[in-house]
Amino acid sequence: YSDDQWTDVWKTLLAPVIASQGVFRDQLNDLIVSLPLTPSPITVQTGRALVNGIWYESNINVSVAIPTPAGNPRVDRIVLRADWALQTVRITRIAGAEAASPVPPALVQIDGTTWDLPLWQIRITVGAATSVERDEREFIGQYVPTGVTDERVYLEEEFFLPTTAMVDGEFINSSGISITGDWVVNAFGGFGSGAATLRAVSAGAGSAVDIQSREHRPELISAHLIIRAKQPATDANLDRVLGFLDSAISLTPTNGVFFRADGVGNWFAVTRAAGVETTTDTGQALDDVWRKFEIRQTEDDVVVFLIDDVVVANHTSDIPGADMSLREAIFDDGSGGAAGATDYMNVDYHRLAGDRV
Structure with missing residues (x-):
């Protein structure tokens, strides 16, 4: 031949x-x-x-x-x-x-x-x-059934808020609300906006509010996650995470692939496996502007982090292989800050797609 x-x-x-x-x-x-x-x-x-x-x-x-x-x-x-x-x-x-x-x-x-x-x-x-x-x-070998034109079809999940308020333990699709302490989850700007406001009512050490989905294996599905959110830098005692975590909300979970903001600091891109992490300062401050946070993962090879379609980090180390939940959370670091109406996280949506299960 x-x-x-x-x-x-x-x-x-x-x-x-x-x-x-x-x-x-x-x-x-x-x-x-x-x-x-x-x-x-x-x-x-x-x-x-x-x-x-x-x-x-x-x-x-x-x-x-x-x-x-x-x-x-x-x-x-x-x-x-x-x-x-x-x-x-x-x-x-x-x-x-x-x-x-x-x-x-x-x-x-x-x-x-x-x-x-x-x-x-x-x-x-x-x-x-x-x-x-x-x-x-x-x-x-990325097989797609006859008649399907998009290889990222095997897993799709989206959160939105169809009611004026949600309470602790309530679910929308596969996403649930978890509230510890004096926090509320309301529709942003009233009914019909599709966005949620996770807001502190009063101070409380260790208090938290969390939108949490079912567990996923990002490295198995080559996850592509988009979260649209905004939040101000108003309280040094309030921390925030966006992405995949394997445990109770924390800046340092055992395993995770996520964005985190410690107090009023910048957003950091984080991959964390068995308690060991790789971090990158994205340079993006908490500025109370709607921004698109994106995580693109290729198996356990590489994770690319983007903010507003600009690459801010790429990690090839400390990429976990573990069951993790998709979470958007704001929480007190245990100090009991002077939380109030100006301390919040707004989440418009999260969209998760994967190419295989």
Whole structure:
């Protein structure tokens, strides 16, 4: 068989699955990217893939230099590039253009000449700080039943508040309300807004209010979570968490993948496994503005955190494998702050999707 015939064979064999090219899941290290403490190079770990029907395998980590931009940030693409003239498939950086709001460069996909399989988008600032802009890996074997066009269909969950108030122990869909102490959960701005206000009525050490869903395994479903919320920085004794936690609400659960705000400090992105954590200061303050908090997880490989569609952190360590509940909570740290009507968390919605169960 010629190379072209083998390419056609692979395409035919993989035709029933959603990805007839891409990365082979759970093979070596899945071509995960590792970002260094120093600006460059980044490292693409081991893995196997098919690039337009051409086999690729690497059993060693590959370093990729990321030049520092001169005047504006840049988004580069890391791809597997098949070159028919050279008869090679190699990890390749496609340089983007510097801009105040940079966009990723175009792929080259010309059958029989050059074909790029996208892996990662990497953002680099003029200060030489690198971060994952987007995980573009598509995994071979992401099966989707006939007639279904979205691979993220196996789990969908959404919270909204259809009544003017909710009480402790009340459920809407699979989300429930938990109240400890003198707190209330009301419709934001009155009935019909769809948002909830979790508000303190009076001070109380250890008091809390929590919107909590059923338990999930984010790493098994490659969870994609969006929470729209806002809250002011009004009391140093009030803490907040948004995301997945495995225990009673806390800034330091045993396991978690979440955003947290300690008192009046910034939001931090947190992955926490067996009590050990990786944290990143997002630089986002509690500013009483509606913001979209987003967590995108790819198995137990990488978790990307975004605020208002901007990547604020990417973690490849301390990613837990545990049952965890989706939670939005505001709680007193035990000091008994001067809580009152101006101390609250507003939650418009949370939306959770996963690609398999």
